[in-house]
Every structure is written in C-alpha cells, then in structure tokens.
Amino acid sequence: MGSTARPFDKYDAYARSVQASRDEAKFLSAVYRDVSGQEPKTLREDFCGTYALCCEWVKLGPEKRAIGIDIDREPLAYGAHHHRAALDAHAQLRVIAHQRDVLKGPLPRADVICALNFSYFCLQSRQSLLRYFKSCRRSLSPGGVFVVDTFGGPQHHEPSLDTRRLPGLTYYFEQEFFDPISNRTRFSLHYKPLGGRIRKRAFTYDWRMWSIAEVRDVMLDAGFKDAFVFWEGTARDGRGSGRFTRKERGEPCQVWVAYVVGRV
Numbered sequence: 001m002g003s004t005a006r007p008f009d010k011y012d013a014y015a016r017s018v019q020a021s022r023d024e025a026k027f028l029s030a031v032y033r034d035v036s037g038q039e040p041k042t043l044r045e046d047f048c049g050t051y052a053l054c055c056e057w058v059k060l061g062p063e064k065r066a067i068g069i070d071i072d073r074e075p076l077a078y079g080a081h082h083h084r085a086a087l088d089a090h091a092q093l094r095v096i097a098h099q100r101d102v103l104k105g106p107l108p109r110a111d112v113i114c115a116l117n118f119s120y121f122c123l124q125s126r127q128s129l130l131r132y133f134k135s136c137r138r139s140l141s142p143g144g145v146f147v148v149d150t151f152g153g154p155q156h157h158e159p160s161l162d163t164r165r166l167p168g169l170t171y172y173f174e175q176e177f178f179d180p181i182s183n184r185t186r187f188s189l190h191y192k193p194l195g196g197r198i199r200k201r202a203f204t205y206d207w208r209m210w211s212i213a214e215v216r217d218v219m220l221d222a223g224f225k226d227a228f229v230f231w232e233g234t235a236r237d238g239r240g241s242g243r244f245t246r247k248e249r250g251e252p253c254q255v256w257v258a259y260v261v262g263r264v
C-alpha cells in the first residue's frame with residue numbers, strides 16, 4: 001500500500017514560517033496613506049517569490065492592482081497555481097507576475113514598491129544597491145513609497161540556530177556564518193515535517209546584512225526626498241509586538257526588525 005503522507009511543500013512551509021502577507025499588505029497600504037493622505041492602488045512586489053503579498057493586496061479592494069517581479073520561474077509558477085488561482089476571477093485579473101531581474105529595468109510603475117523578507121540583502125555591493133534603489137525611485141508614481149525591511153542585532157553577529165514548532169512542522173532558521181568585516185552572511189531555512197525527514201537548506205541566502213543607517217543613506221543618495229524608519233514595539237513577554245511605528249531612535253535588542261521607507 002502506498003504512503004498517504006502529503007509530499008513536502010517547501011513554499012507552503014516557507015509561507016507558514018516566515019511570511020505574514022495579509023498583515024504586510026495592510027501595513028504597506030497604511031504607510032502610503034500616512035505619507036500621501038490617499039489610498040494606494042498599485043503595488044509592485046520586487047523579489048516576489050510566490051507573490052503571496054500581491055494576492056493579499058488585491059483582496060484589500062476592487063481598485064487594487066499588483067505586479068510581482070522575480071527572476072526565478074519556479075516560485076512564480078507556484079504562486080500562479082496556489083495563490084493567484086485561489087482569488088476570485090476579478091481579483092485574478094488585477095494581479096500579474098513577470099519573470100525579470102529587478103536590476104534590469106525599466107520595471108512597471110506603482111504607488112508602492114516593496115522588497116520584503118530582506119530579499120534585497122542579496123545585492124552585496126553599495127553600487128548595485130544604489131542602482132536598484134534609483135530604479136525604484138524612478139518607477140514610483142508621485143506621492144509613492146518604497147518600503148524595505150531589515151533586521152539585525154548582536155545575535156546576528158555570530159552563527160546561531162533558532163527553532164520554532166508549528167502545527168505539523170518544525171522550522172529551523174540557521175545563520176551559518178557572519179563576517180564582521182564585510183557583513184556577509186549565510187542563512188538557511190530547514191524544515192522537519194511531523195513524521196517526515198528533515199529538509200536541510202530548503203532555502204539558502206547569501207546576504208550582506210545592510211544596517212538601517214546604510215539603507216537610509218543609499219535611499220537618500222538614490223534621490224528619495226526622505227527615508228524614515230518604522231521600528232517594532234515590544235510585547236509584554238519582551239519579544240517583538242508585530243506593531244511598527246515611526247521612530248527616530250530604536251532600543252538596543254538582541255534581535256530587531258524594522259522597515260525603512262523612502263518617499264519620492
């Protein structure tokens with residue numbers, strides 16, 4: 001008799017362990033409203049992977065449109081089958097994904113452009129980061145915002161392993177090395193489905209950990225009028241609260257996550 005276990009789905013594991021697409025869609029919309037006083041229509045999600053965020057964005061209202069950009073055909077195909085296909089027919093028409101390199105513009109215009117889950121950390125030279133930020137600035141509509149997330153803290157200045165148990169799945173977030181001279185680092189995501197074998201390095205990222213100060217400076221050099229920071233609040237148990245507010249000063253923490261927003 002054959003096994004009845006479902007095959008391991010690494011994109012589903014990724015979504016459950018590291019993404020919060022619905023909350024992020026609402027957050028991006030709120031940031032734009034804050035800055036421009038209007039409701040945003042078009043989102044461009046760079047490094048979109050399975051474009052789960054694009055699909056959440058169009059659920060926010062019938063005026064919303066989303067464009068995903070990713071260089072890799074595999075996550076885009078997964079997104080088409082699993083996220084886009086789950087939308088109603090009208091919403092499906094308002095989402096499009098392109099297999100493109102974000103460094104090879106011009107890319108489509110939008111009210112909000114984002115590069116989330118630290119995906120722009122794959123750009124390891126200041127020159128390539130500046131080129132990318134400039135191209136984003138040029139493709140924002142008037143009043144538009146460019147939003148990236150960033151993380152850091154002393155815990156990420158050395159190898160580490162975080163383990164989290166989710167229903168039916170254990171998730172491991174491993175920092176394999178960190179070089180304090182270049183800030184180059186490698187992170188891997190491993191998964192162990194309940195009753196199944198471990199999937200080591202389901203995703204691996206060779207990144208440069210850009211600091212908030214560097215990201216702000218590069219945004220300003222790229223021609224953004226302003227670059228400001230949304231810092232995460234602290235919950236009662238001392239962990240991040242998941243609520244982000246605009247701040248000029250952060251608090252030292254072992255690990256922190258923040259958004260940096262460039263305004264045109």
Ligand SMILES: C[S@@+](CC[C@H](N)C(=O)[O-])C[C@H]1O[C@@H](n2cnc3c(N)ncnc32)[C@H](O)[C@@H]1O
Pocket residue numbers: 019046047048049050069070071072075100101102103115116117118119122
């Ligand atoms: C960490 S995943 C991010 C997925 C998604 N943004 C999220 O929030 O979870 C990084 C994605 O960036 C894509 N990528 C890497 N370099 C790229 C490039 N130069 N242009 C477009 N996409 C790229 C990869 O194919 C991968 O799907």
